[in-house]
Structure formats: structure tokens, C-alpha cells
Amino acid sequence: MKIEIASIEDVPEILELQYKAFYPVAEQLNWLDAPNLTETVNQAREDFPKFTVLKMVDDNGKIIGSVRGYVDDGSLYIGRLMVLPEFQQNGYGRLLFHKIQELLPHRRVWLETCADVQSSFTFYEREGFNTFKTEVLENGLSWVSMEKTIMKTEPIFQTLADLNIPYEIQEHKAIFSEEDAKDVVITLEGIDVKNLFVKDKNGNYGLVSMNLHRRADLKKIAALFGFGRLSFCNADELMQYLNITPGSVSPLCVMFDTTKTVKVLYDSHFEGRNVIIHPLRNTASISIKFDDLKSFTEHFGHNWQLGDFYVAPNVEFVPLQADDAPAISEMSAMATEILRDYYDPIIGKEQNDYMLAKFQTVSAITDNLRHGYHFYFVRCDGHNAGFMAFYPREGAMYLSKFYLYKHERGKGLARQMLAFLADETRRASLSAIELNVNKHNPTLQIYKSLGFTTIRAEKIDIGGGFYMDDYVERLEV
Numbered sequence: 001m002k003i004e005i006a007s008i009e010d011v012p013e014i015l016e017l018q019y020k021a022f023y024p025v026a027e028q029l030n031w032l033d034a035p036n037l038t039e040t041v042n043q044a045r046e047d048f049p050k051f052t053v054l055k056m057v058d059d060n061g062k063i064i065g066s067v068r069g070y071v072d073d074g075s076l077y078i079g080r081l082m083v084l085p086e087f088q089q090n091g092y093g094r095l096l097f098h099k100i101q102e103l104l105p106h107r108r109v110w111l112e113t114c115a116d117v118q119s120s121f122t123f124y125e126r127e128g129f130n131t132f133k134t135e136v137l138e139n140g141l142s143w144v145s146m147e148k149t150i151m152k153t154e155p156i157f158q159t160l161a162d163l164n165i166p167y168e169i170q171e172h173k174a175i176f177s178e179e180d181a182k183d184v185v186i187t188l189e190g191i192d193v194k195n196l197f198v199k200d201k202n203g204n205y206g207l208v209s210m211n212l213h214r215r216a217d218l219k220k221i222a223a224l225f226g227f228g229r230l231s232f233c234n235a236d237e238l239m240q241y242l243n244i245t246p247g248s249v250s251p252l253c254v255m256f257d258t259t260k261t262v263k264v265l266y267d268s269h270f271e272g273r274n275v276i277i278h279p280l281r282n283t284a285s286i287s288i289k290f291d292d293l294k295s296f297t298e299h300f301g302h303n304w305q306l307g308d309f310y311v312a313p314n315v316e317f318v319p320l321q322a323d324d325a326p327a328i329s330e331m332s333a334m335a336t337e338i339l340r341d342y343y344d345p346i347i348g349k350e351q352n353d354y355m356l357a358k359f360q361t362v363s364a365i366t367d368n369l370r371h372g373y374h375f376y377f378v379r380c381d382g383h384n385a386g387f388m389a390f391y392p393r394e395g396a397m398y399l400s401k402f403y404l405y406k407h408e409r410g411k412g413l414a415r416q417m418l419a420f421l422a423d424e425t426r427r428a429s430l431s432a433i434e435l436n437v438n439k440h441n442p443t444l445q446i447y448k449s450l451g452f453t454t455i456r457a458e459k460i461d462i463g464g465g466f467y468m469d470d471y472v473e474r475l476e477v
Contacts, residue, residue, distance in 0.1 A: 001092065003099050006053040006066065011044045013063050014055065021082035025117055031139060036080065054100055056083070056092055067096040069104055076106035089348040090440075094187065097127070098168055108149050115142040126185055128171030156252060156280050160288075163299060167286040175282045176247040181212065188287035190274030191267075191410050195249040196221075197238055200228035205241055206263045209251045209275070210309070213407045220309040225263055250278040251293060255300045264297055266290075268306040269410055272449070308412075313380045315416050317388075320365075320375035328362050331375060334384060335360040338403045346440055351466045358462065373400065374424070378417055380408060388417055390424070390433075396474070397425040399435040418450055422477040433477060436470040444471065451475050 006014060022036045056065035065083040069076055078100055083092045101109060111129070115121050124146050133145035148171055160167055172184045178194065186192065192212035199205050204227045210216055218230045235246050242249065243256035254264060270290040277293075279286045297304045320327055336356050343352045358364065368389065369375060378386040386404035390397050399421060404413055418433075425433055437444050439457070452473035460468040 001056055001058055001064070001095075003054055003056050003096065006055040006063075008045060008048050010053075010055055010063060011048060012041055014053070014066050015039065015041055015044050017063055017066060017084060018080065018082055020084055024085060029114070029116060029141060031114075031141060051079075052100070052104060054096060054103070056096055065092050065096050067100050069100045071104050071106055074107040076101065076104050076109045078109060078111045081111075087348075089344055089350070091345040093123075102166070102168075108147060110145060110147040112143065112145050115144045126187060156255075159255065160296075163292075163296060165288060165292040165296060167288045169279070169284055169286045171284045173283065174247070175278075178212065186276060186285055188274075188276050188285060190276040190287040191270060193251070193275050193277050195251065195277075197233040197242065197249060197262075198227075198230045199233050199237070200230055202228055204228075204263070205233065205237075205261055206230075206265060207242070207249075207251065207254065208265045208309070209270075209277075210267045211269065211410045214411055215311040217309055217311045220307070221265065224265055224305065224307040224309060244280065248278050248280060248282045250280055252277065252280055252296065254297055254302045257300075257302070260301055262302075264302050264304040265309070266294070266304055266306050268308050269412065271306070272445075273410075310411070313411060313413070314382070315385075315413060316377075316379040317417075317420050318377040318379055320369065320377065322366060322369040325362075327377075328365050328369075330384075331377070331387060332360055332362045332365055334387060335365075335401070335403070338386065338405055341406060342403070343438075346438060354464045354466055355462065358464075368400075375401075376420075378404065378413065380411070380413060385411075385413055386417075388421065390421060392428055392430060393434070395430065396432040396434045397421065397428060397430050399433055402435065414446065415450070418475075425477050431477060433475045435473050436468065437473055439469050439471055444473075447473050 018036055018039070022034065026032055026034045026037055051068040051070050053068040054066060055063045058064050064087045067078060067081045069078045078097070081093055081097055083096070111124065113120050113124060115134070121144070127148070129146040129148045131144045132147050135143045137143050168188055170186060170188050172186070175181050175184055181192070193209050194212045196208040196210065196216060197205070198208060198218070198221065200222065204225065206221070206225045206227065208216065208221055222228065222230045238244055238246060238249065241257055241262055242253035244250070244253050251264070254262065273290055274287045275290050275293060276285050276287050278284065294304060320331055339356060339360065340352060365375065373389050373391045375389045376387065377384055378388060385408040387401060388399070388403070389401035390399045392398070402417065421433060425431070435447070435452070437447060452475045454471045455474045456472050458470055458472060460470070462468055
């Protein structure tokens, strides 16, 4: 899929898309005379020059999504955000929504929507929009205007722009602690980052950026910095050296350390990923590439170093037995929770529901166990972090399931799971691991980093009108 600027020649196809996208909702609301269903080609062509219109096209050039917007006195109006029904629940609408905001400079964004369409209204709320006007239409439906102020006039955003560092931003309520973060749904892509500002008694200072969901080993950090025993800095020191208040600490604070007093340490697991950090205030988060963060750090004259400085988790692989009904139920519930969260945006809720009912139920798992599958709970520090399942197939160990809860990712557990599987593979006198990965699954690159190579593509009919469109990956062990 790619996003392009549409031309007036695209109007008929976009109008057809518009009808298909909005009709199912309009039918449910009994609002078949809604403006987006009654607009004509001539009307659409007449309005077209007023907007910047984006289109999302598939590999065959078919338009599957669109959005439009215009800027007036710093305010960006967004309208007609739509995706064909068969392509919904894949995150394409969010991509279009973010792209139009990236493309058109603005200080404020506003839009209109029907509050009775709960999915749309909730989406905009999660994107940081607030209702500023409500109108009850003649048909009894609530039509709302929503807005979000983007503080791009803040110096940090100008600095990022000057350095050609792209980012995505999400406004949210203030986050002062890890506990506060649990109540905020961040939809940005990347590793959630927390920051530690530490010192030793010799007057050495260090800024550590790490995974929000992991525990730091201060002795390891001290050794990496070459410091003595560490303690945490107070609010006065935060202001003196980083010009920031507690709760808003960010790796971007290095721009204020003009004396280069503070050393910088980054988590080595950030490499090749996006990181989610505060833009010098805790009422917003931005996602940027880690490579760009390193460039930012260097631009302000700071060297940085990478390290793995976490408390080593205690990882156990607990086998699932075919006669342990409570554990099988636990496995089924965990699989459903993890896979619903992960795959709904990739393959769509309808197909994911079908696959969960077909492959992750108690009866399906029980049947797998009876036919030679090996299931394991992955337990980290005494709690379930994920699960895996595998079995011998055609001369290799086939990895059927390999999943972690979202908050457990980025801890290095996947490598430990793979090492365990490699041992089991060799124990079974096999020399390779194979698995299927959906072609649109972002973890494909993670498998590549673990040493897997693509050996073929395959499209498998799984019934119900659904297919698994996958790459088959192989790792020699």
C-alpha cells in the first residue's frame, strides 16, 4: 500500500469508494440521505480544488482509502476519512489520518463526525481530539465538531524540523509516572521510553533512556558510565542541568546541557526501532526513529553509548499437558487476548475472529497436543509473558505460535524463546526451524534480525472465504 496525492481524474473512483465506505454505517443509522452518500461526481469535482486529497492505493493501483484537508489561518480541517470495508481494521485509516497532518502545516486540527458512530468518535478521542460543538440534526443524530491544538510553535518542534527529523505526535493527559502511563492508550509506533537522571558522589551525571516496562540494574549502569555508586537526581538538579521538571524528562533534554556535563546512555535494544518519548512536556508523546535520536544527540555535542543494563528476567518455559484442562483454558484465553490485540490491525477483526475460533479454542489446542504439538507458557519473573508452540514437520521444527504480550516485548524474551526452541530442535535431531509470517506483519523484520531467511511465499485457504497470505521463513540451527 502507498499513499499519494490524488488528482481530479481520481474523483469518480474516490466517490465510489466513499459510497461503499459510508453506506454500511449510514444504513445502521437510517441516514441514507447523508451528504457523503448523495454527493454527485460534478459536486465532487467542483469541491476538489479546495482540498488536498490523498489516496491510498494497493499494488494493482486500486484506490482503497482516501482523506482530504485544507488549511485556513493555521487550522487544518480534515474530512472524508474512509477505507473500503474489506480493508478496514488494518490501520490504514490511521495512516491516512496521520499523513494528511504531516503534509499540511498547522497549529490546530478540527473535524466533524457523527457522535452516534462510536468507533469513529472513540478513534478521534484517542487521537487527542476534544468536542467543542454539538448539534442535534433533524433525524435526532448528534453531529459534533472536534479539535486538537498542536503546539508546533514550541521550540523543540522547530528544532526537529530544522534537523529534518520526522515524527508523529499524540496529545494526551499528563503522565507523571509509570502508573499514570497505564491509563493512557498510546497509538504511536515504537518502544515506550522512560528516562533516569542519575549521579554519583563525585559529581558525575548521566541520562539513561530505557524501555518503560523493564527494570534497570543501577550497578550495570554505573559500570557502563564509569561512575561510582548511583543515586537519583532531585528536581533542582533536573532544572539546573536539563532545564526540565519531573515527569517531562526526555532524551531531547540534552539540547539544554551546553556544558556537556551529562553523559548519555541508550538501551541497545532501541537499534533499528522507533522510540516514543516526551517532547519536553508530559502532555504529549512523539515517535521518532532511534537513528534520528542519535543524530539529535550528536548535533548538540553529546556522545552517546549503548548498553544492556537491565535486571536479567527469570524466564521459564512451562510445558502444557493434554490432560491439564485448567491450563489449556488459561492458554486459550491468553492466546485470544494477545492475538486479538496484535492481528486485528493486520488482517482485520473479521478474519482474526474466524482464526481465533478455528485455532485458539480449548478444543483446538487439545487436539494439537494430541497430534504432537508442544505448547509452552513463557513465564517471566513468575508471571505469564507469552506462549509458543511447535512440532516436527517435513524435516524441520515448525514454529506454529510465538507470541508475547505487548508490554513484554523489547525485553529480549524473543531471543531466549528462540534459543530454547533451537535446543529443542537439535534435541529432536532436526537442523532447521521454519515458520509462516503474514506478508504485512511488521515482525517480519524482527525474524530477519534473528537470522531467518525467506524460502517461499504461499497463500493458504483456511476456509470461511479467508486466506493466509504468508512468507515461509527458515533458520538453520
